[in-house]
Amino acid sequence: MPDHNGSTHFPAEERPTTFDWRELPANEPAPPAQLTRHRLATMPAAEREAHDAARRAHHKQLVLSAPVVRHAVTRGRGMLAANRRLRPSERPFLEITGPAGTGKTVASLELERAVWRADLARNPVRGPDNRITVLSIAVPPAADLYAVVRTLAYATFPPEFVRDDEPLEVLAGPPLHVLNQAGVSMVVIDQAEHLAPSAAAAHAALHWLVDRLPTATFVYVTRAPAEQTASGPATTSSGRRLPSRVAAVPLTYGPDWQQLLATADSQLRLLDHTPGTLASLDRQLHQATGGLVGVLGPALRAAAADAVGTTEHVGWEALEHALLDS
Known part of the structure; x- marks a missing residue:
């Protein structure tokens, strides 16, 4: 793959932000108790304020139980389990596809949450600081391979450790090493429709990435199916990969x-x-x-x-x- 020519600045406001799943409690917290007005009024002021704050936080995190959410979690976790028994070249990828506003990103976040908690339950002894079970990145508009790898680097390391003028292999080395050492099991690529639709280059970029993260199951979140855009790799250099699709409507x-x-x-x-x-x-x-x-x-x-x-x-x-x- 060609190296990046020249230096470009990746402004701070455009750098990807990712949720650190290591901060998530191992178990789903119970929702706040449903109290009566009388019970709330008799609480000490500090306790009442804490309860109100917990209720606001609970409401801000409500997830609508749409079919796409349930299907994505079920299909994604099943695929992850099946892929552990397959060679990297045989592993299918999951594609969550549909128009804007249909719940694709929420579905992928709930899948990430479920995978993280399942891994934490399965490996409770392994310290959370040493695991990167799930990594999620959002593809910037008109992205080429360098832009995708740069996004991966910013999602893996603090900004001060990432240089935007490095050749591709140099830029990619540290994040790929960290992810492979951590045994990352799922990589979610959101807004995959932003990949440059000059199909050959975009598919080559994704093949390059998939082949270098052999332990991971890939999830593509996109507005259009892979056969209509360059959002998903149908093949890799080592074999055939087929999508399992969850349609959001x-x-x-x-x-x-x-x-x-x-x-x-x-x-x-x-x-x-x-x-x-x-x-x-x-x-x-x-x-x-x-x-x-x-x-x-x-x-x-x-x-x-x-x-x-x-x-x-x-x-x-x-x-x-x-x-x-x-």
Whole structure:
């Protein structure tokens, strides 16, 4: 692969940010208790403020139980287990594909979370600081191989240790060494549609990366399937790789949409919220969001978090306001 010619600056605001899964508790924390107004009022002030803060944090992290989330977690974990028994050249990759707002990124994050916690449960003795179970990077627009490797370097090392003027092999060496030493099991490439669609170059870039991380199962999050863009490697230098696809689509009005709202309603921790409120707004919410969980989710999280200590309920007015602000 050709080296990068010349030096380009990677501005701080464009550097990728990744979630450090090592900070995640080994077990899913229990949601805050559902208290009555009387119980909350009788708490000491500090305890009451801590409970309100926990409720806001809980609401800000609500994940809508959309089919794409469940399917991605199930398929991804199953593929990871199966790939451990396959040679690197035989391992398929997972592709989460669909239009904007359909929940692709949320699905990939929940898959990452599930893989990390499963690894932590399976290897409790291994120190969390020594493991990189999952790595996720977002591809910058019109990316070539150098841009992808540079993103990988910034996701693996502090910025001061990364130089943007190094030849490709020099830039790639440290992050690939660290990831291989850590036995990274999953690499998630978000916004894979940004890969330069001069297909040969983009596929070659991904083949190059996949072949150098033989322990990893790759997940591509993209707006279009691999056969329509250069987002996924159909083959590598060592063999054939085929995709396992999870399609994210807007939800039609029906059982899946209603179940999603019922589940979300049950997760709210508000003093005056009437159970079933979201279900009673199912048609209005579907019309307002077009069935896009990527539109509903942020609005619901914002409305629920804002309701803590104020209205203590979420209704149409709050959701409509949050939708307009999103």
